[in-house]
Amino acid sequence: xxxxxxxxxxxxxxxxxxxxxxxxxxxxxxxxxxxxxxxxxxxxxxxxxxxxxxxxxxxxxxxxxxxxxxxxxxxxxxxxxxxxxxxxxxxxxxxxxxxxxxxxxxxxxxxxxxxxxxxxxxxxxxxxxxxxxxxxxxxxxxxxxxxxxxxxxxxxxxxxx
Amino acid sequence: xxxxxxxxxxxxxxxxxxxxxxxxxxxxxxxxxxxxxxxxxxxxxxxxxxxxxxxxxxxxxxxxxxxxxxxxxxxxxxxxxxxxxxxxxxxxxxxxxxxxxxxxxxxxxxxxxxxxxxxxxxxxxxxxxxxxxxxxxxxxxxxxxxxxxxxxxxxxxxxxx
Numbered sequence: 001x002x003x004x005x006x007x008x009x010x011x012x013x014x015x016x017x018x019x020x021x022x023x024x025x026x027x028x029x030x031x032x033x034x035x036x037x038x039x040x041x042x043x044x045x046x047x048x049x050x051x052x053x054x055x056x057x058x059x060x061x062x063x064x065x066x067x068x069x070x071x072x073x074x075x076x077x078x079x080x081x082x083x084x085x086x087x088x089x090x091x092x093x094x095x096x097x098x099x100x101x102x103x104x105x106x107x108x109x110x111x112x113x114x115x116x117x118x119x120x121x122x123x124x125x126x127x128x129x130x131x132x133x134x135x136x137x138x139x140x141x142x143x144x145x146x147x148x149x150x151x152x153x154x155x156x157x158x159x160x161x
Numbered sequence: 162x163x164x165x166x167x168x169x170x171x172x173x174x175x176x177x178x179x180x181x182x183x184x185x186x187x188x189x190x191x192x193x194x195x196x197x198x199x200x201x202x203x204x205x206x207x208x209x210x211x212x213x214x215x216x217x218x219x220x221x222x223x224x225x226x227x228x229x230x231x232x233x234x235x236x237x238x239x240x241x242x243x244x245x246x247x248x249x250x251x252x253x254x255x256x257x258x259x260x261x262x263x264x265x266x267x268x269x270x271x272x273x274x275x276x277x278x279x280x281x282x283x284x285x286x287x288x289x290x291x292x293x294x295x296x297x298x299x300x301x302x303x304x305x306x307x308x309x310x311x312x313x314x315x316x317x318x319x320x321x322x
Contacts, residue, residue: 039210045203046239070242077238078207081231097258 033088037096040086043078050075051150054127054143063136072131075146076124084117098161106157116157119149194249198257201247204239211236212311215288215304224297233292236307237285245278259322267318274318280310 031039053071057064092107094100106113123146130142192200214232218225253268255261267274284307291303 039206042203042206042210045200046207049200049203050242067243074235074238074242077235081211081235082228 033091033094034096036086036088036091037094037100039096040083040091040102041096041098041100043083043086046078047075047150050078051143051147054139058136058140058143065131065134068131068139069128072124072127076121076128079124080121084114087113101159101161103157103159109157113157116149116153120146120153123149194252194255195257197247197249197252198255198261200257201244201252201263202257202259202261204244204247207239208236208311211239212304212308215292215300219297219301219304226292226295229292229300230289233285233288237282237289240285241282245275248274262320262322264318264320270318277310277314277318281307281314284310 050071054068054075057068057071087102087107089107091100092102092104109116123142127139127142127146130138133139211232215229215236218229218232248263248268250268252261253263253265270277284303288300288303288307291299294300
């Protein structure tokens with residue numbers, strides 16, 4: 001009922017990209033809060049996995065450029081995929097794979113939350129660019145910027161597990 | 162101990178990409194089996210999330226090309242990131258977020274498993290290409306090929322949960 005109402009709404013407004021986005025996002029947000037929380041917890045596991053691979057490659061005896069490109073590409077694509085929609089209203093509390101580790105302050109942070117997401121998107125995109133060069137020092141420096149972005153958000157908005 | 166041995170091994174072999182890959186993958190495989198299983202379960206949640214977004218976009222009253230590009234790009238990047246390493250020896254049984262749903266037959270499938278992974282990588286890459294056009298019918302057709310790839314593997318190698 002809720003889904004079909006949103007589709008109807010999008011259809012009535014029709015035509016603009018905004019309406020289309022509203023329609024798709026509304027349907028996505030109509031997923032159960034626990035599903036959205038599970039998805040976002042999975043997204044951050046994938047971010048952790050891919051970051052870990054870049055870190056291992058930077059520490060390895062022989063630098064594996066292809067490994068870093070693959071990991072960074074997945075990291076950036078996920079970071080740029082619209083994670084914000086997984087923090088929809090109604091997901092401030094609840095359990096996905098485990099109780100949400102996002103502090104209530106994050107949901108109240110407004111444009112600050114958007115700014116953090118934008119930083120992650122930008123720095124990971126830059127990592128892909130640098131990964132495609134053979135400048136390992138530059139990859140290391142840029143990877144530092146990515147993890148600093150992670151840490152800034154964790155420090156302020158992640159509950160210590 | 163196991164990690165440093167592998168790094169040493171890579172260092173001794175040195176120089177070739179193969180050695181570098183072996184070093185990085187060996188370190189990654191040195192992660193606990195439950196961590197690898199948790200990562201792969203997370204990867205498939207992200208694949209499910211992004212596929213769901215493409216499906217919703219195709220069903221919406223107004224087609225949102227940008228939404229499909231973002232979802233398909235994340236889907237393809239994750240599918241091409243080297244998921245195979247998350248099915249390392251030692252992960253045939255065990256619990257990540259939940260008991261593994263991968264049948265033992267998958268680990269014994271050898272080149273067949275690699276072929277399935279290759280199909281997913283290829284079809285999702287093609288989806289990104291088509292998503293960047295405005296040919297919605299072509300997106301729908303290609304998305305059908307992606308989900309057929311998922312289904313083929315699930316039918317043979319996924320335990321019904």
